[in-house]
Amino acid sequence: MPSLSIQGMAIAVGMAMAIGGWLNARRVAEKMSKQITTMNAGQGLVGNAITGMLVIAASMFGLPVSTTHVAVGAIFGVGLISRQANSRVFIQILLSWVLTLPISALLGGVIYRSL
Numbered sequence: 001m002p003s004l005s006i007q008g009m010a011i012a013v014g015m016a017m018a019i020g021g022w023l024n025a026r027r028v029a030e031k032m033s034k035q036i037t038t039m040n041a042g043q044g045l046v047g048n049a050i051t052g053m054l055v056i057a058a059s060m061f062g063l064p065v066s067t068t069h070v071a072v073g074a075i076f077g078v079g080l081i082s083r084q085a086n087s088r089v090f091i092q093i094l095l096s097w098v099l100t101l102p103i104s105a106l107l108g109g110v111i112y113r114s115l
Contacts, residue, residue, distance in 0.1 A: 003115070032072060035089045037079025050074040069097065 079085025
């Protein structure tokens with residue numbers, strides 16, 4: 001049975017990620033901007049500044065971080081300080097992050113085995 005080359009697999013994975021982003025980016029943006037907490041312009045500026053500083057600091061030390069993960073944490077932190085954080089939404093996001101790795105590993109193993 002023929003298999004895809006490394007380049008073919010990289011293209012397939014890239015296309016799958018692009019399609020996933022295209023289909024879900026709006027939902028992620030809505031959840032981050034409106035459901036974690038309500039913010040005024042100053043609070044939004046602080047959340048973005050903290051996100052930027054943390055991502056730059058991590059990059060300087062060669063640490064791989066997800067900008068989205070850092071931004072969600074910063075937004076939730078602003079919400080905690082202002083006492084307007086929606087803990088239920090944050091827990092849902094956190095749970096989705098925790099479950100992503102084992103589910104992906106399981107699916108990858110099943111697909112690999114079936115091919």
